[in-house]
Amino acid sequence: MAGFLLHQLIGTWFIIGSNFPMWLKGDKLSPTFNYTLTEKKGELYDEVRYLQKGKTKVIKGYDHRDAKDESAFTWRGKGLLFIAKSKWKVKLMDEKGQWAVIWFSKTLFTPEGVDIICRDKNPDPRLIEEIKNKMLQDELLKNYVQRIVILK
Secondary structure, three states, X not given: OOOHHHHHHOEEEEEEEEOOHXXXXXXXXXXXXXXXXXXXXXXXXXXXEEEEXXXXXXXXXXXXXXXXXXXXXXXXXXXXXXXXXXXXXXXXXXXXXXXXXXXXXXXXXXXXXXXEEEOOOOOOHHHHHHHHHHHHOOOXXXXXXXXXXXXX
């Protein structure tokens, strides 16, 4: 079982819902998380991609899995962003690995929040409602359901 979630995360995820201000301002569009396994055990290479003024922008970093909790990670930026660090956790994921809900902690630069990510850029609205209903059953996530904005 160890490493199962890590392998489920590999690939591209579309951020379809969020309460993260960076995605809600409207000037950064089509955000994705792109995860690749590195040679280090329990580590992912992480690229956050989005469009701004028609150009693709990329934020690069590494996600280190928590030794005590396979669903929890610490992100650290690459290059000049090395000083930036945040904790995040996969709170929900469907059994087929097609969608997930990620909670992230507050940092010096960002508020605490939630992203809904999906392999499909335009999931069926019924799926989004199903995810929100599952969030309502989680003690932490239920606090975010009303604040989630579905991204277009």
